[in-house]
Amino acid sequence: MRTGVAIIGGGLVGAATAHYLTRSGCDVALIDKGELNRGASGQNAGSLHFQLEHRLVEHGDALAELAAAIIPLSLDAIGRWTGIEADLGQGDLDIVMHGGLMVAEGAEQVARLERKARLEEKWRLPTQLIGSDEIRRLAPYLSRSIAGAALCRAEGHGNPRLITAALVRSASASRRLVLRTGVAVSRCARSAAGWRLELKTPEGSRETLEADAVVNAAGAWSADVAALAGLHLPVFPVALTMNATEAAPPFLGHMIQHIGRRLSMKQLREGNLLIGGGWSARLLRRGTRFQCDRRPDFRLDSITGNLAVAVDVVPRLRALHLLRSWTGIVGVTSDSLPILGEVPQAPGYFVATGGSGFTLGLTYGAVIAELITTRRTSLDITLFSPARFSPLNMFMGR
Amino acid sequence: MPADVVRFTFDGRPVEARPGECLAAALLRAGHAAFRTTPDGRGKRGPVCGMGLCFDCRVAVTRPGTGHEMMLRACVTRAEDGMALRSVPFAENEPDA
Amino acid sequence: MPELRYDLAIVGGGPGGMAAAATAADHGLRVAVLDEQEIPGGQIYRRPFAEGLFPADRFGRDYQEAGPALRAIAMREGVTWIGGASVFGLQQRGEAAFAVLWNTVDRVSKLLAERVLVAAGCFDMAVPFPGWTLPGVMGAGGMQALLKGQGVLPGGRIVLAGSHPLLLVIAAQLVAFDQPPLAVILTQSPTRAGIGMRAPVTALRNIGVFREGLIACHTLRRVGVPIHFGHVVTEARGGDRLESIGFRPVAGGALRDITCDTLGVGYGFTASTELIRQVGAPCRWSRAGGGWIAEHDEDMRTAVPGVFVAGEVAGIGGAPTARAEGALAALSIARDAGRRVDAGRVRRARGERARRRRFAALLERLADPGDDVLRTLRDSDTALCRCENVSVGDFRATLAANPTIRSADAAKLLTRTGMGPCQGRFCHRAVMEEIGALRAIPAESAGAFHARMPVRPVPLAAMAAFHPADDTD
Numbered sequence: 001m002r003t004g005v006a007i008i009g010g011g012l013v014g015a016a017t018a019h020y021l022t023r024s025g026c027d028v029a030l031i032d033k034g035e036l037n038r039g040a041s042g043q044n045a046g047s048l049h050f051q052l053e054h055r056l057v058e059h060g061d062a063l064a065e066l067a068a069a070i071i072p073l074s075l076d077a078i079g080r081w082t083g084i085e086a087d088l089g090q091g092d093l094d095i096v097m098h099g100g101l102m103v104a105e106g107a108e109q110v111a112r113l114e115r116k117a118r119l120e121e122k123w124r125l126p127t128q129l130i131g132s133d134e135i136r137r138l139a140p141y142l143s144r145s146i147a148g149a150a151l152c153r154a155e156g157h158g159n160p161r162l163i164t165a166a167l168v169r170s171a172s173a174s175r176r177l178v179l180r181t182g183v184a185v186s187r188c189a190r191s192a193a194g195w196r197l198e199l200k201t202p203e204g205s206r207e208t209l210e211a212d213a214v215v216n217a218a219g220a221w222s223a224d225v226a227a228l229a230g231l232h233l234p235v236f237p238v239a240l241t242m243n244a245t246e247a248a249p250p251f252l253g254h255m256i257q258h259i260g261r262r263l264s265m266k267q268l269r270e271g272n273l274l275i276g277g278g279w280s281a282r283l284l285r286r287g288t289r290f291q292c293d294r295r296p297d298f299r300l301d302s303i304t305g306n307l308a309v310a311v312d313v314v315p316r317l318r319a320l321h322l323l324r325s326w327t328g329i330v331g332v333t334s335d336s337l338p339i340l341g342e343v344p345q346a347p348g349y350f351v352a353t354g355g356s357g358f359t360l361g362l363t364y365g366a367v368i369a370e371l372i373t374t375r376r377t378s379l380d381i382t383l384f385s386p387a388r389f390s391p392l393n394m395f396m397g398r
Numbered sequence: 399m400p401a402d403v404v405r406f407t408f409d410g411r412p413v414e415a416r417p418g419e420c421l422a423a424a425l426l427r428a429g430h431a432a433f434r435t436t437p438d439g440r441g442k443r444g445p446v447c448g449m450g451l452c453f454d455c456r457v458a459v460t461r462p463g464t465g466h467e468m469m470l471r472a473c474v475t476r477a478e479d480g481m482a483l484r485s486v487p488f489a490e491n492e493p494d495a
Numbered sequence: 496m497p498e499l500r501y502d503l504a505i506v507g508g509g510p511g512g513m514a515a516a517a518t519a520a521d522h523g524l525r526v527a528v529l530d531e532q533e534i535p536g537g538q539i540y541r542r543p544f545a546e547g548l549f550p551a552d553r554f555g556r557d558y559q560e561a562g563p564a565l566r567a568i569a570m571r572e573g574v575t576w577i578g579g580a581s582v583f584g585l586q587q588r589g590e591a592a593f594a595v596l597w598n599t600v601d602r603v604s605k606l607l608a609e610r611v612l613v614a615a616g617c618f619d620m621a622v623p624f625p626g627w628t629l630p631g632v633m634g635a636g637g638m639q640a641l642l643k644g645q646g647v648l649p650g651g652r653i654v655l656a657g658s659h660p661l662l663l664v665i666a667a668q669l670v671a672f673d674q675p676p677l678a679v680i681l682t683q684s685p686t687r688a689g690i691g692m693r694a695p696v697t698a699l700r701n702i703g704v705f706r707e708g709l710i711a712c713h714t715l716r717r718v719g720v721p722i723h724f725g726h727v728v729t730e731a732r733g734g735d736r737l738e739s740i741g742f743r744p745v746a747g748g749a750l751r752d753i754t755c756d757t758l759g760v761g762y763g764f765t766a767s768t769e770l771i772r773q774v775g776a777p778c779r780w781s782r783a784g785g786g787w788i789a790e791h792d793e794d795m796r797t798a799v800p801g802v803f804v805a806g807e808v809a810g811i812g813g814a815p816t817a818r819a820e821g822a823l824a825a826l827s828i829a830r831d832a833g834r835r836v837d838a839g840r841v842r843r844a845r846g847e848r849a850r851r852r853r854f855a856a857l858l859e860r861l862a863d864p865g866d867d868v869l870r871t872l873r874d875s876d877t878a879l880c881r882c883e884n885v886s887v888g889d890f891r892a893t894l895a896a897n898p899t900i901r902s903a904d905a906a907k908l909l910t911r912t913g914m915g916p917c918q919g920r921f922c923h924r925a926v927m928e929e930i931g932a933l934r935a936i937p938a939e940s941a942g943a944f945h946a947r948m949p950v951r952p953v954p955l956a957a958m959a960a961f962h963p964a965d966d967t968d
């Protein structure tokens with residue numbers, strides 16, 4: 001089989017890339033060894049967060065400056081998420097962008113919010129610092145201990161269960177998409193005409209796929225997939241925990257984050273509150289290998305710790321029950337920044353992974369599609385290029 | 399001295415229970431078949447499984463001395479003096495303590 | 496509760512769990528028994544919250560004697576009774592030990608045990624039909640819980656409907672409470688209900704519920720309660736609460752109405768195996784024997800070392816079966832723990848268990864309403880998932896629009912069935928049946944909803960306040 005672009009990874013990023021590529025007239029094969037949306041794309045809480053996160057700004061100003069370079073992508077993401085329902089024309093996709101509040105307790109944290117705001121202002125992300133009186137008015141459900149907050153009106157959440165499927169449906173409608181789920185890539189090598197992939201089903205049947213270009217959108221599996229092509233990608237699987245409460249009547253209108261503690265919280269339209277914030281779970285191991293195809297184990301202290309922060313910040317959560325907790329695996333790069341672009345040592349091999357893959361997933365897809373079809377990008381993605389790993393990959397490849 | 403009646407309220411109306419009785423039993427005896435309205439505001443629900451598994455009998459309870467509401471299963475929660483029950487939690491968007 | 500280490504933690508203080516506790520204590524093991532109720536009894540032997548609510552013999556001699564007997568076990572040397580405890584998770588710590596996570600309304604606690612026996616019982620099998628979410632429609636077991644545990648009649652105009660002979664027993668109990676039901680509606684013919692059978696009569700006499708059902712029939716005839724054999728309730732009607740039901744012959748025919756305020760539904764039971772599945776022990780599907788039931792060997796061991804099962808979770812079988820299996824499991828556990836166990840006692844326990852399971856199998860066949868009868872009750876407006884208000888029609892439409900969905904978990908993600916506080920207990924069977932019907936695959940191949948900790952909802956405040964003493968695992 002021959003195609004234009006072979007996309008490895010059927011999560012949000014892969015689906016978005018397929019959508020934008022097929023719309024530009026490219027033939028695309030979207031491949032996943034399992035079902036679509038099975039990895040982090042389907043397991044995350046759907047946060048659309050554009051403010052600089054606590055974990056990015058807590059390690060000193062130099063790193064914070066570097067992390068702020070993501071903001072142009074965030075601005076692009078705001079536009080894309082705002083317009084995606086109309087763009088896809090498939091009806092309501094449960095996308096809520098009514099505003100996000102990053103809260104602070106105590107003077108030191110308020111000062112951190114101010115530093116963050118200055119950095120965001122430099123990069124033109126629209127956020128607004130608000131004091132306790134305004135917080136009382138805007139978000140009366142927040143604890144009295146909240147001394148200040150940064151409001152970003154575009155923040156909110158998408159619905160991980162709906163968006164990937166909708167993007168795939170759109171790509172399918174173009175008649176340029178070939179979908180291969182339940183199929184693993186067992187070989188990926190350069191050929192005279194581009195790239196040659198070998199696909200294998202669990203039953204053992206094989207198929208050869210020739211493509212002009214390959215996109216590695218394999219999330220937590222990006223490094224393994226890259227290894228098939230003889231490349232190093234420093235993407236590491238990290239296990240996180242998420243919690244959902246029983247449904248409550250609507251009261252939490254914002255997506256909540258915290259500048260000094262690990263918390264992200266939102267209320268779904270069904271009423272459940274989703275509570276997370278980067279609390280770890282335990283990856284299963286066999287020897288030295290982390291097992292990314294098995295659900296990570298819980299850490300009880302991650303659940304209790306996360307909920308303790310949540311209840312502190314939104315006291316009326318004490319009325320509710322924890323309904324379920326689940327673990328998921330995300331791919332985290334060595335420098336926490338996304339990897340976006342073409343691998344210089346492997347022309348035609350593109351990568352779109354890492355960073356905030358859900359929030360920026362549409363943007364990644366659009367940027368890679370643009371890069372493949374026009375050889376340039378309107379957004380400057382030099383900072384995120386796989387070229388920064390040339391010290392690794394100059395010794396790799398064939 | 400042990401009381402021979404426990405008094406609580408349901409949507410502001412007084413209900414009496416026997417000491418040790420669960421909320422569900424007291425509410426049923428007082429003629430209330432439904433203990434809550436569903437989050438979408440459309441349905442009424444009451445006890446079904448009687449053993450704390452279906453959660454349909456849950457009702458918003460403010461226990462005396464706690465100052466906040468909790469959704470508790472009426473069939474496994476003992477009635478206590480001073481409990482205030484509501485069939486719709488968070489009915490008003492009041493500020494929190 | 497200090498974090499002590501026990502030789503054995505038993506989840507469930509009903510007949511199975513308490514029989515195990517007694518046998519374990521016989522062999523010098525340190526046992527903790529956890530149950531959501533304050534005093535032992537489980538469901539069948541659920542005790543009233545106070546003395547004097549009803550005459551001591553109201554529920555028969557077996558029930559009357561069980562109370563003191565179970566309390567005595569709970570007070571034995573070596574047995575720690577933990578009442579009011581909802582067990583929401585089991586965590587394996589290292590090679591052979593478990594953390595049992597449990598909570599009350601205010602507090603989450605953890606205890607450690609070398610081995611765990613899950614005897615968590617069962618609950619009324621949920622059967623969706625039009626109007627089943629109306630206040631006043633409850634499970635037959637739920638009705639019993641109110642009668643036995645609270646001495647309370649659930650309503651003034653009561654109808655009982657289903658397929659299980661237990662309904663006749665409950666009807667007779669209602670008569671004793673001076674509130675005879677307006678009718679009992681059974682899908683079975685009298686023969687299938689075990690009433691008209693001649694042989695094997697001895698076998699039936701060994702099954703308590705049949706024996707009691709026969710006696711109940713006489714009582715009901717005496718006071719003039721109509722029993723409609725071969726009929727099924729097809730709808731419950733009302734505004735804010737139940738006001739009437741409609742019923743007809745199973746094979747089809749004219750619909751008749753009964754004005755009522757309470758309907759007790761009893762089509763059988765679903766085993767509470769969530770905790771067993773959460774800890775990784777395999778279950779198999781038993782359509783008429785409790786749904787997903789635990790797999791185990793002849794010593795009541797599951798495939799997870801240190802995890803044992805007894806009673807309904809291993810297949811619906813009633814109190815005598817649970818007692819036999821609880822005792823057998825405890826003997827195995829005692830042996831594993833290096834205690835000297837009398838081989839004769841083990842042999843007798845195995846024999847008793849086998850006998851009880853044979854009777855249980857017979858009851859299963861006779862009480863089985865047949866899925867066809869039940870599946871056809873729901874229409875497209877019927878709630879498939881009560882918690883999330885997902886209708887049968889919406890569920891079918893979503894599945895039709897997403898042809899790759901073939902598992903209960905995948906269906907749950909897309910339709911939200913199973914995402915409510917009951918965590919799928921009351922919808923998973925119907926979800927599996929719907930997937931099976933729509934995809935032309937056996938219902939059980941859709942699988943169970945993945946069971947994760949917490950297998951029961953836990954108050955957020957209690958969870959937030961919990962500090963796991965050590966998390967070196």
